[in-house]
Amino acid sequence: MADFNDKNRNIDEFDELLRAEQDQSYGGSVSRPDVSSAVVKRLPRYFRYLRVLIREGKTRVSSAELSRMMNLTASQIRQDLNCFGGFGQQGYGYNVNYLYSKICEILGVSFGFRAAVVGAGNLGMALVKSPMFEKRGVDVVAMFDVLPEVIGKKVAGINVYSMDELESKLNEYGVHIVILTLPKEHAKEVVERLHGTKVSGIWNFTGTDLDDGQSKLIIENVHIGDSLMALCYEIAKELD
Amino acid sequence: MADFNDKNRNIDEFDELLRAEQDQSYGGSVSRPDVSSAVVKRLPRYFRYLRVLIREGKTRVSSAELSRMMNLTASQIRQDLNCFGGFGQQGYGYNVNYLYSKICEILGVSFGFRAAVVGAGNLGMALVKSPMFEKRGVDVVAMFDVLPEVIGKKVAGINVYSMDELESKLNEYGVHIVILTLPKEHAKEVVERLHGTKVSGIWNFTGTDLDDGQSKLIIENVHIGDSLMALCYEIAKELD
DNA sequence: TAGATTGTTAATCGATTAACAATC
DNA sequence: TAGATTGTTAATCGATTAACAATC
Numbered sequence: 001m002a003d004f005n006d007k008n009r010n011i012d013e014f015d016e017l018l019r020a021e022q023d024q025s026y027g028g029s030v031s032r033p034d035v036s037s038a039v040v041k042r043l044p045r046y047f048r049y050l051r052v053l054i055r056e057g058k059t060r061v062s063s064a065e066l067s068r069m070m071n072l073t074a075s076q077i078r079q080d081l082n083c084f085g086g087f088g089q090q091g092y093g094y095n096v097n098y099l100y101s102k103i104c105e106i107l108g109v110s111f112g113f114r115a116a117v118v119g120a121g122n123l124g125m126a127l128v129k130s131p132m133f134e135k136r137g138v139d140v141v142a143m144f145d146v147l148p149e150v151i152g153k154k155v156a157g158i159n160v161y162s163m164d165e166l167e168s169k170l171n172e173y174g175v176h177i178v179i180l181t182l183p184k185e186h187a188k189e190v191v192e193r194l195h196g197t198k199v200s201g202i203w204n205f206t207g208t209d210l211d212d213g214q215s216k217l218i219i220e221n222v223h224i225g226d227s228l229m230a231l232c233y234e235i236a237k238e239l240d
Numbered sequence: 241m242a243d244f245n246d247k248n249r250n251i252d253e254f255d256e257l258l259r260a261e262q263d264q265s266y267g268g269s270v271s272r273p274d275v276s277s278a279v280v281k282r283l284p285r286y287f288r289y290l291r292v293l294i295r296e297g298k299t300r301v302s303s304a305e306l307s308r309m310m311n312l313t314a315s316q317i318r319q320d321l322n323c324f325g326g327f328g329q330q331g332y333g334y335n336v337n338y339l340y341s342k343i344c345e346i347l348g349v350s351f352g353f354r355a356a357v358v359g360a361g362n363l364g365m366a367l368v369k370s371p372m373f374e375k376r377g378v379d380v381v382a383m384f385d386v387l388p389e390v391i392g393k394k395v396a397g398i399n400v401y402s403m404d405e406l407e408s409k410l411n412e413y414g415v416h417i418v419i420l421t422l423p424k425e426h427a428k429e430v431v432e433r434l435h436g437t438k439v440s441g442i443w444n445f446t447g448t449d450l451d452d453g454q455s456k457l458i459i460e461n462v463h464i465g466d467s468l469m470a471l472c473y474e475i476a477k478e479l480d
Numbered sequence: 481t482a483g484a485t486t487g488t489t490a491a492t493c494g495a496t497t498a499a500c501a502a503t504c
Numbered sequence: 505t506a507g508a509t510t511g512t513t514a515a516t517c518g519a520t521t522a523a524c525a526a527t528c
Contacts, residue, residue, distance in 0.1 A: 032476075032477045032480065036518080036519075038518090038519065038520090039519095040470055040473055040474075041466070041470060043469065043470075043473060044463065044465065044466035044469040044470065045463075045466065047469060048447075048463075048465075048466075062484085062485065062486090063485075063486075064485080073520075073521060073522090074485095075520075075521050075522065075523090076519090076520065076521075078485090078486065078487065078488085079487090079488085079519090079520080079521090081487095082486090082487060082488075086486080086487065088485080088486050088487080089485080089486070089527090089528060090484080090485055090486040090487075090526070090527045090528045091483075091484045091485050091486075091527070091528040092484080092485070092486085092528065093484085093485065093486080094486090106473065106476070107469045107472055107473050107476065108469075108472040108473060108475060108476030109469075109472070111472070111476055111479070113472055113475065122365065122366035122369050122370070123366045123370070125362065125366070126362035126363045126365070126366040129362050130362070130363070132464070132465050132468065133468075135465070136465060136468060136469060136472070138468065138472070176475060177471065177472075177475070200475045200478060200479065201471050201472075201474065201475045203467070203468060203471055207288075211311075216478070218471065218474045218475055218478065220467055220468075220470060220471035220474075222464060222467050223284065223285075223288075224372070224462060224464070225284065225288075225372050225375070225376060226281070226284035226285065226288075227443070227460055227462050228372065228373075228376060228378065228443060228460075229283065229284040229287060229347045229348075229349075229376060230280055230281060230283075230284060230460060231417065231441050231443055231458065231460035232347055232348040232349070232351070232353055232376070232378070232417075232441075233280055233283060233346065233347050233348060234280075234441065234458045234460075235348060235353065235416060235417070235440045235441045235458055236272075236346070236347065236348030236351055237272045238440060238456070238458065239351070239440065240272065276494080276495075278494090278495065278496090279495095302508085302509065302510090303509075303510075304509080313496075313497060313498090314509095315496075315497050315498065315499090316495090316496065316497075318509090318510065318511065318512085319495090319496080319497090319511090319512085321511095322510090322511060322512075326510080326511065328509080328510050328511080329503090329504060329509080329510070330502070330503045330504045330508080330509055330510040330511075331503070331504040331507070331508045331509050331510075332504065332508080332509070332510085333508085333509065333510080334510090
């Protein structure tokens with residue numbers, strides 16, 4: 001088993017290690033009982049802060065220490081982590097690398113999800129060029145668009161296909177996640193077309209709240225505009 | 241006063257009207273008492289759904305109707321709206337246009353905030369090209385970068401300035417909001433430089449949680465990656 | 481062993497829901 | 505007026521915090 005205590009290893013090497021281990025099919029051992037959405041929303045933050053600790057070469061962290069970094073209570077951290085099992089040790093705290101590996105399992109980082117972008121416009125392009133996916137173990141394998149001028153091109157090493165090939169290419173690549181960055185008018189239509197495929201989830205940037213009553217597609221609606229407005233609210237309150 | 245009941249008016253005309261009215265300095269009349277962050281986070285959703293109703297030409301809506309659209313309880317909607325004053329009428333419900341105008345006031349849409357983008361990379365470019373800002377009454381007036389090849393250019397009609405001119409241009413344009421789309425390594429440094437300016441808030445896309453203990457800059461940290469991971473969590477749970 | 485810190489239960493706090501009187 | 509629906513209070517539910525026994 002990997003030496004999670006080697007503090008001279010940087011985080012990229014560690015990520016590789018994590019995936020290698022996954023290849024030996026060691027993953028899938030965490031329990032994911034019914035966990036409140038409040039907890040789930042905090043998990044990615046743990047992921048981020050653990051990466052900071054790894055980068056800094058820390059091998060050990062207590063809930064008190066982490067609580068100071070993350071602006072949470074130590075109690076909350078212990079409660080959150082215990083939803084998935086006892087990852088710490090009394091009198092010691094948490095082993096940073098071990099905890100990180102567990103969080104990665106829980107969040108599916110070590111699963112190796114494949115994603116495809118539908119809509120190769122400004123946002124779609126910007127997303128695939130960012131390091132966001134790699135950091136999280138998500139592999140973007142294809143893009144789709146309707147415009148002849150982008151079809152057949154490569155963006156950040158990823159092929160752009162015609163929308164005509166949507167279903168076939170999604171299945172060919174074994175895509176788990178579809179990222180919607182196309183005009184909202186066409187969103188519903190695309191969702192319909194996914195029903196016959198092996199796609200499990202949709203990351204929706206179209207600005208509408210999609211929901212898929214019928215089938216069991218998992219949909220995450222992103223509204224960055226809402227975040228802008230929350231900021232505007234606070235500023236308006238201040239300036240009043 | 242504007243006729244908020246004219247159902248033959250589309251939403252863009254309505255937005256214009258809202259701003260014209262604002263110019264006659266009618267705004268600033270809503271009360272913003274201490275409101276829980278749970279409520280604040282729902283306000284932009286009300287904004288979005290009210291726009292849908294306006295677009296559909298609806299002039300009147302009850303909390304029950306809205307609750308069905310938004311997947312909330314009618315109770316919650318009435319509670320939320322009542323934090324800011326009584327916008328409805330017993331036996332009738334809410335006047336859509338009036339309620340929208342109030343939500344716009346609360347969220348500062350009718351204030352006319354000015355914003356500037358620091359970091360004219362893929363994400364910065366994609367953001368300014370989107371209709372997000374206009375829809376929300378935010379005017380993007382300038383961009384900044386360090387690369388000579390973009391400095392002096394225009395992106396979506398917006399001038400790109402050198403970082404050397406940051407403070408001077410921010411003050412010249414009277415910028416309220418700075419949007420950080422630059423590498424995280426330089427984020428702190430930029431925040432420092434804002435302290436002397438008239439900037440009130442930061443919309444932070446750098447992927448770190450910035451906080452500004454000292455001064456009273458309002459910071460909104462955006463983590464789209466967290467949203468991706470929440471989706472991955474749900475998929476991993478399903479596939480287990 | 482003594483000290484530290486977790487895992488876990490119980491207490492508190494806040495947010496959501498239900499109910500209904502006020503009133504248009 | 506009668507019917508509808510808000511505004512608002514009270515009840516419920518869930519999440520956070522505090523406390524402490526277990527244990528490394």
